Amino acid sequence: MKLHHVVKSQQFERKWLEREFFPLTREMEKIANKGGSDILSGKRMITLFYEPSTRTRASFEIAMNLLGGKVVFSTENARQFSSAAKGESLEDTIRILNGYRPDVIVLRYDEEGGAKRATEVSRAPIINAGDGTGQHPTQALLDLYTIQKELGKIAGITIAMVGDLARGRTVRSLSYLLSKFSDVKIYFISPEMAKMKKDIKDYLRRRKVWFKERHDLREIVSKVDVIYQTRTQKERGALSKEREKIKSFCIINRNVLNLMKKGAIIMHPLPHVEEIASEVDLDPRAAYFRQAENGLYTRMALLKIILN
Amino acid sequence: MKLHHVVKSQQFERKWLEREFFPLTREMEKIANKGGSDILSGKRMITLFYEPSTRTRASFEIAMNLLGGKVVFSTENARQFSSAAKGESLEDTIRILNGYRPDVIVLRYDEEGGAKRATEVSRAPIINAGDGTGQHPTQALLDLYTIQKELGKIAGITIAMVGDLARGRTVRSLSYLLSKFSDVKIYFISPEMAKMKKDIKDYLRRRKVWFKERHDLREIVSKVDVIYQTRTQKERGALSKEREKIKSFCIINRNVLNLMKKGAIIMHPLPHVEEIASEVDLDPRAAYFRQAENGLYTRMALLKIILN
Amino acid sequence: MKLHHVVKSQQFERKWLEREFFPLTREMEKIANKGGSDILSGKRMITLFYEPSTRTRASFEIAMNLLGGKVVFSTENARQFSSAAKGESLEDTIRILNGYRPDVIVLRYDEEGGAKRATEVSRAPIINAGDGTGQHPTQALLDLYTIQKELGKIAGITIAMVGDLARGRTVRSLSYLLSKFSDVKIYFISPEMAKMKKDIKDYLRRRKVWFKERHDLREIVSKVDVIYQTRTQKERGALSKEREKIKSFCIINRNVLNLMKKGAIIMHPLPHVEEIASEVDLDPRAAYFRQAENGLYTRMALLKIILN
Numbered sequence: 001m002k003l004h005h006v007v008k009s010q011q012f013e014r015k016w017l018e019r020e021f022f023p024l025t026r027e028m029e030k031i032a033n034k035g036g037s038d039i040l041s042g043k044r045m046i047t048l049f050y051e052p053s054t055r056t057r058a059s060f061e062i063a064m065n066l067l068g069g070k071v072v073f074s075t076e077n078a079r080q081f082s083s084a085a086k087g088e089s090l091e092d093t094i095r096i097l098n099g100y101r102p103d104v105i106v107l108r109y110d111e112e113g114g115a116k117r118a119t120e121v122s123r124a125p126i127i128n129a130g131d132g133t134g135q136h137p138t139q140a141l142l143d144l145y146t147i148q149k150e151l152g153k154i155a156g157i158t159i160a161m162v163g164d165l166a167r168g169r170t171v172r173s174l175s176y177l178l179s180k181f182s183d184v185k186i187y188f189i190s191p192e193m194a195k196m197k198k199d200i201k202d203y204l205r206r207r208k209v210w211f212k213e214r215h216d217l218r219e220i221v222s223k224v225d226v227i228y229q230t231r232t233q234k235e236r237g238a239l240s241k242e243r244e245k246i247k248s249f250c251i252i253n254r255n256v257l258n259l260m261k262k263g264a265i266i267m268h269p270l271p272h273v274e275e276i277a278s279e280v281d282l283d284p285r286a287a288y289f290r291q292a293e294n295g296l297y298t299r300m301a302l303l304k305i306i307l308n
Numbered sequence: 309m310k311l312h313h314v315v316k317s318q319q320f321e322r323k324w325l326e327r328e329f330f331p332l333t334r335e336m337e338k339i340a341n342k343g344g345s346d347i348l349s350g351k352r353m354i355t356l357f358y359e360p361s362t363r364t365r366a367s368f369e370i371a372m373n374l375l376g377g378k379v380v381f382s383t384e385n386a387r388q389f390s391s392a393a394k395g396e397s398l399e400d401t402i403r404i405l406n407g408y409r410p411d412v413i414v415l416r417y418d419e420e421g422g423a424k425r426a427t428e429v430s431r432a433p434i435i436n437a438g439d440g441t442g443q444h445p446t447q448a449l450l451d452l453y454t455i456q457k458e459l460g461k462i463a464g465i466t467i468a469m470v471g472d473l474a475r476g477r478t479v480r481s482l483s484y485l486l487s488k489f490s491d492v493k494i495y496f497i498s499p500e501m502a503k504m505k506k507d508i509k510d511y512l513r514r515r516k517v518w519f520k521e522r523h524d525l526r527e528i529v530s531k532v533d534v535i536y537q538t539r540t541q542k543e544r545g546a547l548s549k550e551r552e553k554i555k556s557f558c559i560i561n562r563n564v565l566n567l568m569k570k571g572a573i574i575m576h577p578l579p580h581v582e583e584i585a586s587e588v589d590l591d592p593r594a595a596y597f598r599q600a601e602n603g604l605y606t607r608m609a610l611l612k613i614i615l616n
Numbered sequence: 617m618k619l620h621h622v623v624k625s626q627q628f629e630r631k632w633l634e635r636e637f638f639p640l641t642r643e644m645e646k647i648a649n650k651g652g653s654d655i656l657s658g659k660r661m662i663t664l665f666y667e668p669s670t671r672t673r674a675s676f677e678i679a680m681n682l683l684g685g686k687v688v689f690s691t692e693n694a695r696q697f698s699s700a701a702k703g704e705s706l707e708d709t710i711r712i713l714n715g716y717r718p719d720v721i722v723l724r725y726d727e728e729g730g731a732k733r734a735t736e737v738s739r740a741p742i743i744n745a746g747d748g749t750g751q752h753p754t755q756a757l758l759d760l761y762t763i764q765k766e767l768g769k770i771a772g773i774t775i776a777m778v779g780d781l782a783r784g785r786t787v788r789s790l791s792y793l794l795s796k797f798s799d800v801k802i803y804f805i806s807p808e809m810a811k812m813k814k815d816i817k818d819y820l821r822r823r824k825v826w827f828k829e830r831h832d833l834r835e836i837v838s839k840v841d842v843i844y845q846t847r848t849q850k851e852r853g854a855l856s857k858e859r860e861k862i863k864s865f866c867i868i869n870r871n872v873l874n875l876m877k878k879g880a881i882i883m884h885p886l887p888h889v890e891e892i893a894s895e896v897d898l899d900p901r902a903a904y905f906r907q908a909e910n911g912l913y914t915r916m917a918l919l920k921i922i923l924n
Binding site for chain 3: 350352354378380381383386395396400401403404405407408409410
């Protein structure tokens with residue numbers, strides 16, 4: 001598998017993940033521990049963000065730096081500050097930036113399909129760092145790597161994806177990726193109004209992936225290896241009634257910790273707010289800060305594969 | 309001609325343009341093709357933008373990077389975020405930044421005369437990257453270089469500057485520069501309310517440059533070598549009535565393409581919106597993306613001249 | 617004294633200041649004059665600003681650059697643009713950024729106590745670059761260095777701190793530091809409503825530092841070696857009535873210049889607005905632009921001590 005643009009998590013093959021990507025990510029962790037390398041020396045990255053994201057932008061820019069490459073241009077709110085405010089299309093912005101000779105463009109766009117549109121006019125590889133309610137494929141890669149690293153395997157696990165599944169793009173991208181591994185069981189836990197959308201469920205059915213939908217995390221928590229909690233996304237229009245239900249049935253607190261398997265883990269794309277009680281942070285099964293750190297190593301690996 | 313501050317396009321001499329600047333810009337294109345050089349190694353740039361501009365800021369910062377220099381501080385909306393919000397004058401900001409030892413300050417200011425004011429207190433060279441409705445001299449340089457590169461000459465050409473000529477600073481700066489070349493003919497095409505201002509026309513008359521004012525692009529398009537289209541600038545207060553007229557008489561679409569000379573080119577400072585129909589992008593005479601790319605090479609050349 | 621986190625000015629010992637910090641700062645000035653060094657090569661800084669500050673952010677980032685280190689991630693309005701907008705706590709942001717392996721995090725926070733909270737979860741050293749109405753210890757260091765450099769001594773001087781003393785954090789931090797030197801005399805000059813807060817005055821009394829409170833700068837200006845003027849902080853809620861009083865009794869203008877000692881200096885954390893008349897800038901005793909420049913050298917010194 002030759003990687004150029006990174007648009008959606010479906011594009012990654014299981015063989016590539018297991019034989020190339022995971023081993024390289026482990027190697028990247030060692031490189032980060034040693035303080036970096038210069039394998040991407042002379043390579044130039046542009047980060048073009050139309051929507052705020054400290055975590056994603058920071059991890060990409062620092063990944064590039066740790067490998068000896070340079071971030072030659074960075075903007076953190078292109079929607080508001082760039083020529084987009086004067087009416088320029090995404091395609092034209094990408095065309096022009098290509099003229100400035102980047103080796104890679106990391107793009108966060110605020111509408112679904114932005115990354116795909118960018119690839120249609122870009123010579124330089126585009127990495128989708130999230131496009132509205134669409135996908136966030138590098139998040140899915142770091143999520144998958146975290147499961148592999150924490151549990152030692154992906155095939156055969158049982159995972160509960162929890163919360164506002166209708167609007168969260170991370171659970172969508174992760175569902176696509178998990179379907180490539182055998183015997184994965186998925187519980188979708190959410191209030192009725194925030195259920196996982198039909199397209200993903202149809203996709204899982206076609207690939208014969210076992211899944212069930214439930215409303216109350218506590219009912220099934222003792223069976224799962226991974227709780228993948230998501231944030232109630234005020235900024236994408238979650239209703240307050242729904243949020244109350246999520247709070248009652250989906251929150252992770254001491255009660256849930258008591259019901260969890262000893263070897264299970266809690267993941268979250270972060271930032272986390274009310275959906276995880278603060279006492280949970282100290283439990284060793286809370287894997288979300290380690291998961292965020294894996295974002296650095298997976299992005300280093302991705303950059304090395306694309307640019308080297 | 310020794311270059312220190314770059315404030316307005318009048319300051320560039322024809323001889324310097326033809327013998328020094330254009331050849332160096334061609335050389336810079338080769339350096340960019342080879343992935344850069346280190347001739348500005350150890351040099352430090354500050355980019356201080358009081359107004360948004362993806363394109364200009366990106367091309368300056370990447371130009372600096374390609375020559376081995378560093379952007380040591382960059383702000384993309386100084387008006388809103390810097391000490392300007394606390395009432396600091398531009399002069400004081402420039403004085404203080406000088407204390408931080410930059411080798412060059414690239415300044416975009418939101419009021420005419422900002423660059424000139426900055427030069428009066430700055431040891432470090434100031435490059436005017438646009439000052440309100442004033443000038444944008446590096447845009448004029450890249451425009452001129454584009455004409456030279458695309459048509460092989462500047463003297464003797466006929467150019468139509470089209471659209472909101474009253475508010476566009478690029479056409480003002482370009483008019484000054486073109487007046488230095490012999491036998492250039494200029495058509496100013498705009499609605500009555502958006503006509504080129506008197507100061508430029510007086511300047512051209514004094515230098516005996518041939519120019520005429522017209523309302524309808526289609527009348528004269530078959531005679532010109534260059535159509536320089538401009539954007540209707542909503543943010544500088546163009547009226548909607550005027551915009552309608554510009555749309556009727558100044559738009560470039562398939563009809564205009566059919567009337568154009570075979571060897572003519574269409575330029576635009578970009579971003580382009582409604583004033584160029586999308587079908588035009590695919591015509592080889594649409595030179596505006598190549599023009600934007602020339603912005604990188606001309607800014608590399610300028611930085612090399614100023615800093616080396 | 618081993619330095620890790622920099623949170624408040626009280627933490628600096630007099631001996632460390634005189635024997636280590638001041639000499640190193642002088643050395644840093646020489647390094648800046650020579651165009652930099654590479655003693656921090658391979659070191660990575662994150663600048664995380666929740667509040668605007670051109671001057672402070674620029675001087676930290678350029679200091680890092682001049683010593684050969686890299687700014688690997690920078691955000692200038694984290695409050696508005698980062699995951700803070702999605703409800704993430706400062707502690708979580710700091711935890712996650714630590715996972716990205718910075719060698720130092722420069723933090724400006726918009727609430728008192730932010731820097732302290734950050735240190736509680738950060739492996740990487742935190743440098744407090746201002747926390748709301750709390751402290752701004754690196755400003756205090758540069759202020760102190762300026763006094764030492766301009767007057768040749770700190771012990772025994774008489775200083776007038778002038779203006780809105782209730783809200784200015786620089787005068788608070790500087791008071792703490794000055795109390796470590798013998799025979800310093802302090803006048804606090806302000807309207808009744810903007811008086812220095814009780815905690816600082818109690819601290820000075822406990823340390824037996826001589827101080828007096830006055831309303832009118834002109835009464836005592838002939839006795840002081842340093843006038844430390846401060847800005848009327850509109851954004852922290854200074855009342856207009858108070859501002860009028862400050863304008864009448866605290867302004868520095870030609871009258872005040874005439875009353876000042878020949879060898880005295882005027883300092884100001886900048887930006888300065890109405891509280892210093894423009895004619896003062898040209899007087900050689902106006903030390904505030906030199907003071908701002910010292911910010912570069914003191915921050916270089918601090919980074920070297922912490923990172924090397």
